[in-house]
Every structure is written in C-alpha cells, then in structure tokens.
Amino acid sequence: MTVHVVHHTHWDREWYRPMESFRARLAELVERICDQLDAGELGRFHLDGQTITALDALAVRPDLAARVRAHGAAGRLQVGPWHVLADNQLVSGENLIRNLLTARRVAADLGLPLATIGYCPDAFGHPADLPRVLRGFGLDTALVWRGAPPEHARFTWRSPDSSTVTAVNQGYYEPEVLWEAAGAPEKLDAFRAKQAARDADGPYLLLNGGDHLAPRPLPAGLAATEDTLAGYFGRIRDRVGDDAVVTGELRYPGDWLTFVLAGTLSTRLYLKQANAAAETLLEAWAEPLTVRAGRTSSAGLLRHAWNLLLENAPHDSICGCSVDEVHRENEVRFARVTQVGEHLVERALLDLGLDTRLAGDPVTDAAAIVVLNAHAAPSTGPVTVDVHTAPGHTVTALRDAAGAEIPYEVREVESTPLFCADLDILPDTRQTVRHRITAVATDVPAGGWTGWTATVAPGEPPAPPVGVPGRAVTRGDWTLTVADDASFTLVDAASGRTLGGLGRLVDVGDAGDTYTYDPPVTDEVVVPVLRDVRVHHGDVASRLVVRADLDVPTGLSADRTARAAERVVLPLTITATLWGDVPELDWHVEFDNTADDHRIQAHFPTDVAATTWHADTHFSMLERPLKEPLGPLPTERGHEADAGVAPVRSLSVLPGLAVLAPGLPEVQGIRGRRPALAVTILRAVGWLSRPDLRARTAGAGPQLRTPEAQCHRRVSASVGVRLDTDEATLAGAAARRRAPLRAYQLRPGRPTPAPVSGLRVDGALVSAYKPAEDGEGVVLRLVNPTAAPTVARISGVEARWTECDLAEEPTGGTVDPTRIPMAPYATHTLRTT
Template sequence: MRVHVVCTTHWDREWYLSAERFRFRLVQTLDAVLDLLERHPAYRFTLDGQAIMLEDYLEIRPERETEVRGHLTSGRLRAGPWYVQPDEFLVSGEALRRNLDLGMALVRRFGGEPVMAGYLPDAFGHLANLPAILRSRGIAAAIFTRGPGPEVSALGDLFCWRAPGGEEITAHRQPIGYGLTLSPDPEAARSQLRTALEELQAEANSHEFLLQLGSDHSRPQPFVPDLISEVGAPFVFSDHDAYLGAVQAEHLTLLSYQGELRSGQSHPLLSGTLSARLYLKQRNYALDDRLRFTIEPLLALARPYGAAPPETYLRRAWTLLIRNHPHDSICGCSIDEVHDEMDVRSQQAESVAEELGRDALERLGQSAFAGCLLVLSPQEGDRRLTTELLLARHEVTAGALRLGAQPAQFRVLRSALVSTLAGLVAELPQWLEQLGDRHPIRFLSWTVRDTHLEGEVDEGARAPDCPPPDTLIAEAIAAGVQTVELRVYQTLVQLSVDHLPEGEVAALKLQVAEAGVQSPPEQVPGLANGQLSVEVNREDGTLSVTEHASGQTWTGLHALRDVGDRGDTYTFSAVPGAPIKSRLLRTEPGEPGPAFGSLNLTYELTLPRQLTPGRDARSPDTVTMLIQTRVVLWNSARHLEFQTTFTNTALDHRLRVGFPGDGAGSLADSAGVTVIRPELRPGPETANWAEQPADAHPLNHWAAKQSPAGVWGVASRGLSEYGQESGLSLTLVRSVGWLSRDDLPERPSQAGPPYPVPGAQCQRIIQAEYAWFAAYQTAEQLGAAALAYVHPPRGWLVPTSPQSPSAEG
C-alpha cells in the first residue's frame, strides 16, 4: 500500500474576485511554493492541472524564471496539460483540444513536461467523449470529483472510461474530494491522515492511493514537508503521473463505463450555470464558430497569395477566447467585474479575427476568386446561404438576382446616412484613408459644380467596378476643386439563396437575372413550401406545422412560457405558480422571395417585476415585454428557423420557448458524439443527493426526441440549455441577482460566496437564433440537418486588385 501525496492548490483564475486580485494572491502562493521546494528536496507541488498559472506568475516575477524552469525541468514542479481549467459542456470539443495544445506547449516552453492526466477537479460534470479528446493529445487518464452517479460510484475509485468511439482511458474518481487542508496541530493532522486513508481504502480498487493536500486558492502549508517525512510510509510525496504510472504497473482489470458524468448525487452538479448570463455563451459560440469556420479556412485559401500575417495572430485570438473558458468564467457564476473583463477579451479576439479576415480577403483579391462571391460551407448536407453584405444601394433595388445559377434574394436590414464630411479638398485623402480603415469603399459617385465637389460613398466589400479613390482625388484636382462634401452611406443587406453547389468552397457570380424569375404570390399569415405548412394561432402565437408527406401535424410549437426564479447563478429554483404565457399582438408577412418565406410575430408578455421581499412569490407590480420573432421557412426545408429579439426588463425569472412533442428523455450532440439523456426527476431515491436533478441539460448544437413519427428536435446558435420534459424547450434568458444562496431546496449548501451580482439579471437586449426540425428517420439525419443550420454557409464579395486574374463563375 502506498499513498501518493500530491500538494496542490485549486486555482480559480477569476471568480469572487477579479483575475488581477487573484493574481496578487497567486504570486504570494507561488513565492511560498518556490521557497518550500528550495528548502525541502523531497517536496513536490502541482499547479492544479493548468499552465496559465506559470504565465500569470512570471509576468509579475520575471526574476524567478530560472528557479521555475529548474523545478519544472526536475519534475518537482508540475503543470498542465490544460492551459486553463475549462467547463466541458459550454465550449466546443475543438476548443478543449486547443486548450490542451496551449497548456502543453506553455509548460514545455518553460522547460518542463506537462502532466499527462486530464485533471479536472471541479468541472461541473464531464463529457461522454472526454476520453477521445484526451487520447487525441496522447493523454490516457482523467482525475475528477464532480459528476458520478450511483452507477459510477459503484465501480470504485478507478474504472475504465470508454468514449462512444471506443477510445479508453483510466479514470480516477476522487472519493474524498480534490483537496484536504491539514490542521497545524501535529496530532490532529496525523488523525486527519489516518481518517483519509480509511476513507480511501473503503473505495479503492488498487494498492495505490491518491491524497491531495490543498483546496481552493490555498497556499502551501509550511509544516507539511516535515510532517509527511516524519509520518513516513505509506505516505510519499508524488504527482499525478507517478500515481497513475504505479496504478498501470499493477495491471488491474477495471470495470468499464461509457457515458456522461452528470449527476448531483455526491457533489452539486450546478446545472443552473448552463443558462446563467446566456449572452456570454452566445458570444463565445459566435467567436468559436468564426475562428474555426471563417478565419482559418480564409487563411488557408489565401496562403498562396501575398505575405500572410504571422501565425501568432491566430494563436492570440484562440488564447484570448480560451482565457474565457475557466468553469467559473464561461459558466457565468462569478462577480460582475469578471464577466465585464470577459467581454473585453472577447472584443480583443474579435478584433484580431476581423483583421485576419480582412487581410485574407485582400490577398484573395489577387486570385481567381476576385470579383466573385466566395462561399464557404462548414457542413455537408443542405446548403442554404444567408450572409450579411455591405452593397451599393442601386444593387439592392436591382430586381431579380442570381447567385451562380440560383435565384437569390436580398433583405435590407439597414440603409442609412452614417456621416457627412465637408471641408477643403486637401482633406479628401485623409477622409478616404479613414473610411478605408473602417470598411473598404464599395461605391463612389461624384459631381463637380464649379469649384465644389459633391460625392456619395457607400461603405462595404469592394466592387469590381468601383473606381480607385485616387481617381476621385486626381479628377478633383484637375477640375480645380477647392471644397468637398462627401455623404457616406452604409447599406446592410442579407443575401440568401436556397441551394448552393456541392463542395466546401464555391466562387459564384452575383448578377441581375435576365428573365424567368417570377415574383412569388402575396403572402398570407402562414407559410408553406413543398414539405411543410405553417399556421399561426392568433391568440398565443404558437404554430401548427403539417408535414405533407406523412400528414402529421405538430401543434403548440414556439410556446413562450415564463416562471419565477428564486435561485442563484448555480441553481434554478422555481417560484410556486403556473407559468405565464405570452399573447400574440400581431402577425405580419415578411419579405417574399425566391429562397424563403417569412413571418414577423409580435408577442406581449406581462411579467411580475421581481420577487417579493420573502423570495417565495412574484411581486404584484408588473412590466410588459414585447418580443419580436421572425419565422423563416426555406423553400426546400423541413425545418423552421426563428430569430427572436426582446429587451429583458423583468428580474428573477426564466423565459423558455417550448416545442411540444412525443418521446421520453432526449438525444443530443455533445463534443462530436450523440448521447442519450434519460428523464430523472427528484424523488425518494434522490432525497439525500447533494443537489436534486433538474430539467436543464447542456445544448451543444441540437437536442432531439425519438417519437413514433421519427426523430424530431431543436437546434440553436449559441443557446446552451434545453429542457426535455413535455417536449423540448430552449432557455432564452434566466435572470438572477445572487452569486450563491444557502436557502434553496434543490441544493442545501452554498456553492460560492453569497454576493449580489446585479449583472446576472441580464437587463439587456436579448437576441436568439434557433430552429425546430420535423421528424427524420434517424438521429444521424437530424443531426446532419441541425449542424448545417448551426454552422451555415457564409460568403464574402472578394475585392479586386489590378493584378486579379479573371474569375470563373
């Protein structure tokens, strides 16, 4: 028997304090660690399975880098493999892999070798596909605390964890939690060690035990090196790799488990974090999608043309994004200051992405793509393009258009005069340069009247026929112009087409159709294509959808329901009372066109303003929220798309949109695989759990139910929580005002400090994009359609340059 004593500290980089305030404590902590390593040759310390602690420390203590490098090289100081300790369900599987790449590279940059165990002590549950993600980076083990249910606890502290694809790792469940703080009294500390050993033995599958010393933001206890030396066998200083290596040397036959770890039996699962501050999750989703499916493909296409920017720019964008992925950060369960700083990181990453995309498009202007609409399709399956473009006003109203061989339609989102510039002609070059910094100049026109020039500029993707700005300057000077007035317009439109060519990349000509494109008939309050017919209930605005082929009708779709929430950022806690339903104010037909039809629905929702002072009921005073939803039915689609916008003016509530339908439990995609989530409700068997089961499940991209008609479901671009009772529902907003509370029946213990967090009330404009899918024969078919929706084709009008070759349509 041997007890591997791993000295550590669980370091939430930001949580109830900001990152900089915690860094102040981190520097003091690692100063103490380095001093103990210097004084005690047998002592070892592990940096919580993440490497960013090295970066944060050495930015303040660069003079101690030599010491850090020496201890990393010797293996007495360990870090990684993660860059940050992530939440697994609220970020993409690719982001988890990039997280590992950054962490392992950082440790090696400072002269060490990363810990080769997926150490996730405090993550709020674990992915079914985590074994495959870890194996993809050469990691063959995981160590965790939260998430196991009765079926996993029965396996003991070690088991073989198998991913759906067959990848296997050795998993260690920490029976007594991820850290122990010892008493400074020697006899009391020895008693704690004996008790811990007995508890570990009770669930052990091996003669090798793992005991961690150190907890949340704890500094190393200076008496521990002498204490462990005096106690002696079976206690030895160790690290995760040494412990797992000793386990492997035993050649144990371990029981196997396949599936997620999302139970609140032993430790609170804290599933309310799936919907706390949803705006953070949506912004993270959009930036992840942009980097993977826009910026990286554009950079790859542009590589042969011109000098590419350094690869460190792309790494910088990913690093900024992943710094938002610690579980207390992306989960929305920190103080307001933390989440304000997350917005800054997101803005910085978006700025890098913007410049990388602009540079790639300019270099593609020297390729055969010049002058064409470049379309990238991230997913196979039905390809429907909806992309925002900045185009000249005269082209927006040009009539019937084609993209390649397909009819296309424009939807004008905004067309406005954004500025007027007036002054001397000498200022014209500076104005044009400033405009070019914001947007390429798409369209120029001007008239010279005596010594005065009147011009119009439309900002946007540069058109092939747009004269260079230098031409305007030269003509103005030649004409003796002395004064200039420029009116600057910005026209934002959406270009849509129902069918795109096969393949990931297409370069298509956008042109006015010669003939043969008929205007669609005038729409009535409903939608129909060759597959689905949609009707609107005039009272509550729910939809009835009939599938033509099967004759099946779904009713009550898109039901807006609101309930009071007395919980905190960690846990939803419903206030007694029936859900409040919306009322339909009006239905208006949207823009007709050759690609899709649409309806604009306006709902009214009258809600209690907040909770009563006793927090056991909703207040009698009310606020009214107007909810605008645009419903889109593409011409050849078997799904409906929704774009919903409202200003959240109520406090202490949760608003969901529901889609009734048959089926028990749910299917969902999760980091690249499909998982099954059975229904589990609070009952006698869960009465003693650390947290009661909740109808709140992580939404990666889509969720579905198996019904007699087939597999039907929902999908979303960035919404991260769904419910599976009485159909499927999506959370649009959850408003709470407390970081943590200790008076919730669902979770009797505190999950964090009892701090007020007014920002978690989400008093802001809420925008959500989601879809409902009629039944498919298999989950694979529905999943392919859903992924084609959540990661749609995207397009850009590639500018031209004097060196551009002629492009093929």
C-alpha cells in the same frame, strides 16, 4: 495503508475576484512555493493542471522564471497538462484540443515539463468524448470528480469511440486534513476511514490543498508519503476491477457536496452565445481560409486569437458563476477574438483575390458579391449581404454567375456614411445607401464560393415590406399557424403530421443562484399573449412576425419563497420563417429583459412517443433518458436535485423532431404524453451563491451579489426545427446552422467572381482544417458523429495525407483519400506531408 499526499493548489484564474486581483496573489504563491522547495519543506508541488498559472505569474514576476524552471526540470514542480482548466462541456471539442496543444507550446517556451495525467479536478461534469481527447495526446489517465459515479473510487472510463482511460474519482479540496500539525494524525486517520468506505483496497490519494491556498508542509511522523499524481496513478493503474467500466458522459448525481451545478449551463447565456460564435469564427472560417490562402504569416495571429478564447474557457468564466467584473472582461475578450478572427478572414480573402474593403467611389451600376461556404460539402441556405450604393441609387436585380436572376428581399435601407482605411488605403468617408438584402444561395461549392451581381440604377429604394395581417402561411408542403400563446403549429402535407406548440415560451420563477436553478416554493408559470401577427410571403421566404407580451412578476417576494406581486411586461418579437429550398423552420425571438429571478424556456414537442432523446456533444451523438423537469428535492444537507437539463452543442433529437440551437447549450428532454425538448433562452439570477436553496442544500461559493447576472439586456435566440430523422443528415444541418453561408460586397470595380470549389469531404464532417502547430503543412480532422459506420472520401485538394494523433504527431502511414473507413463515432486526424 499509506496515504499518498500530493501538495497542490487549485487556482481559479478569476472567480470571486477579477483576474488581476487573483494574479497578484498567484505571484506571491509561486514565490512562496519556490522558497519552500528550495528549503526542502516541500518535496514536490502540483501547480494546478494548467500552464497559464505559470505564465500569468511569470508575466509579472519574471525574476522567478529561473527558479520555476529549475524546479520543473528537477521534477519538483508540475504543471499541466492543460493550458486552462476549461469547463469541459461548454466548449467545443476543438477548443479542448487547442487547449492541450497550447499547453505543450507554453510549457516548452517556459522550459517546464508537462504533467502526464488528465487532471480535471473541478469541472462541472465531464463530457463523453474526454477519454478520446486525452488519449489523442498520449494521456491514459484522468482525475475526475463532479459527475463521476460515486460508487466507483476508480474505474475504466470509455468514450463512444471506445477510447479508454483509467479514471480516479477524487475530490481535490482536502486542505483541512494537514492544515495544522496539531491534530493531523487524527484527521489523517479520519480521511483514511472515509476513503476506505469508498475503496476498501486502497491505496489512497490525499490532494493536500484547495482553492487559492498556499501549501503547508507534511507534518513529521505521519503514515503518509509525498508523491506526484503520475506516481499515484502508476500504483493504481492495474488495480481497477473489470466490472468498474463507465461509458459516456459523467453527470451522475453526486454524494455529499459533490455538486454537478447544472445551472451553469444557462447562467449568463450571452457568454455561451459569444463563445459559440467565436469558436465558429476561428474553426470554420479563419483557419480554413488561412489554409486556402497559404498565409503562413497568420500563424501568430491565429494563436493569439485562440489564446484569448481559451482565457474565457475556465469553469468560473464561461459558466457565468463569477462576480460581475469578471464577465465584463470576458465580453471584452470575446470582442477581441472577433476582431482578430475577422481580420484573418479579410486578409485571407484578399490573398485569394476577393477584396471586401469598400474603398473608392460607391457603385452606380453594379456591385460584385461573393457568397462563401465554410463546409466541405455543397451548401444551400439563406444569406444576407449589405450592398452599399451611391446616394440616389438602388439595387434593381440580383443575378448569379451565369446571369440568371435570383429572388431577393430588401430587409433594410438606410443612408449612411461608409468609412474605409488600410495600410494601402488612405482614410476616406463616402456617403452611401446601405441595402440589406437576403436571398437563398443554392449549391454553393464545397469549401469555396460563388459570385453574384447586384444591378444598381438611379432611383429610390423600395420600402421594406411591412406584411399583412394574418395567422398562417404556407410554403411547399408546410403550413405554419400561430396560436394565442405565440407558439406555432406546423402541418406537413407530405407526411400528414401536425406538430403543435412549437416554440411555446414558458416563464417560471428562479430563486436560485449562478450555479443552480431553484423554483420558488410558490411559483407562477407565465406564457405569452398574442398581440399582433404580420404575414410576409415572397419568392425568397414565407414568415410570420409575431408581437406578443410576456406579463411577468418583477422578481421574487422579499422572503424569496414566491414570485413578486408587482409585474412588468416584456414585449416579444417572434419570427418564424420558412425559406425556399431549406426544409427547416427558422424560429427567432428577441426582447429586452427587465425582470429579475426568472427562467424562460422554448418548448418544442413531438407527436411521436419516446422515452429517450439524442444530442450532439463534442464528436458524438449521445442518448439520454427523458426526465421530469426537476428531480426530487434533497432532504439532506449537502446534496442537489437532478436538474434534468443537459449540455448540447447544437443538435437535440426526439423521434420525428430535431432542434438545432447553437449557442444555447442547456436543453431538457421532458417526458410526457407529448415528449418535448425545452431550450433555455434566459436564466436571470442575482447571487453568485446562496445557502438557502431547496434544489441544492448547501452553498457552492461565496454569498456575493451579482446583479448583472439578472441579464438586463437585449436577449436574442434562434432555433431551427427539422422533421428529419437520419443522424448524418441532421449532423450536417447542425454544422450549417453553426456556420451559415456568408456574403460580402466586393470593392467597387472588382469583377463578379466565378464559382470556385475547395476541400470536399463525403461521408464525414470536418472538425478542423488548420495550419499544423509546428508550421509544417496542414491538419485535417474528420468526424463521424453517428452510430453508423461510413467511408469518407477527400477531394478538391491535391495533398498527400498521413494519419496522426490529436497532438499532430504521426501514427501511421499514407492514407488513401478516396477511402477512409470511419467507425461509429470515429475521428481521424490527418496531416499533409
């Protein structure tokens, strides 16, 4: 059986070296590839699955551009189909779509054709919706590895919406087979025998290359042929058995050295939180407001923001499993995305007549406030706004657009200088008093805003309330009580249910590395001890503010088999809030982490028996089995234990209980007498990879120290708890949790805006509302993430909509906006004509 050889390199843009160090080597690699292609030593070469490799190399070696372009045009050099090889599970569905859209644009700019294979060689598992995303770009194949079912060498992979691709399960790292001509025939025979054990029929694919390696030519006289990935898939496309069908996510336990590396879901969680915030800023705020304002001039800035965000998406970047220098640069990129995104929001609002630049004399009588709703449905929820007044003045009342008083809380007050400058505003600093106030905004119009007025008068601002001692608070039907371990018991008078242990923090040791959680041989479980509770009860909200101590070991023992004898106290502040008109418990914890080698999870148990739990992923709700916290430890070298954790976008559901935790993507559904959802809020480790773990019996990368992965920093985590059971209701609540209402004080002298509505969608969620990539019109993506069919209706905007694919290419005729059938788990992408 002939082996089909694809020469390639797998290029981690940043990993055990920072990006610029890798890029210098990448430029050398691209020159060497061009030389070998010119000389005929290589027939073809796959420059990994990402266009950013070519972009990065040519940015420092523009002299290679013509050669690269010529080899691409001749079919000798393949790139793509992605712009970056992202971790498929830790980024949003829109992030994956923008990744493929960006690759098309970059390839066109470089004059390179894109590969037509869904190449995903080293992602740490694959999401259920990936076939849908690939098919949306005309890609009907996928090369996968980690997490793929080991019993299938190739299979039909089906996503929840029934999209399918032909998938090949193949490790990408095989450089040793053909690294040297001496012994290559024997090594090739051994490779063929290994593949035959998985697939008796063949043909076989040999990916001749690996991480950051230059190619070696094919030794003469071998029973192998140089090929492309597209060529190989063309030969096996019709050779997938009817019984080889896999549905849903690919997180199956692997064979030898085929690790899923689930610990990367929670390594350096601050990166995951920053990514979720940046995605929300662009997807929910910057793009829709740009559309609403008709700001065609913002297209370049939007692309720039997405380019920066995509640079943080690779699996060694967002997963937190690189050297510390890499992740410092990641944080800077996230900050840059935020700067661009907030500027886009400000400029769109300015074009819409909402000037949020606080220039001029501070207010002495009234401040206009705008409350913005990012969702295509009316929204109710808490909102916080800073109102700056002149010194010696204070906020005395808050009123809505109709003049009715709105209950509010003063959370913070401080005297502070306020600086403002812009293209049309001379730089100026004014002394002000900043009043941070919180209120519940009710029924803010879909896709629009409403206006409030803060009455201002001379006087001293009230001191923020300090609360009174107590252990319980009641609001409506819910009574909340804090226990001695700083967890909460919720009693719902309407249903008669009592849920105890909500938010119970559990700290355990972690002898693992950035890839894998590994419990020490002798572990110690630590829970908080209550120190003080203050009750705050007002017209806006009722809350318990808890001070507690978590007395934990400082790290591991010298031999790493147990937790250290020395201890350190982590003072915790835990706030549990019940907001008026919002059927949701808002749980929040903050602390400074000064301990090493430990993991903290927040447990949320239900009072209903269960064997499975559900969670949202990119566009679908998935069902998963409840498991033990950690599967059996492997006894053979080169294997890993089932970590029990799974990736979640923002919503996890047990019967009778839902947990909303955007930015905290690692969740465990734990079986037991009281099934629970455990949300990881911290995992602190000090090594990139170690070879001496019990939960993974081989290294996963270089053995390098990563002291900053211990996360000695401020840790903050927020979770919403609901008792709803309807998937559509919960999906909407999760979307609002990801993108809560925003409020801004408007420029002094500006009038209070009247309520204004915009895009409204009933019967579906909006995943994207953005300018079209080609600059012609607007793209709207609707999602039904539930198992029940529904019918969507678009209103609030005047437009003629036509169906298109994820690549924004037309696929059908005009759509009736008043009736869009949505099958279970369906997406519909529309654009204006």
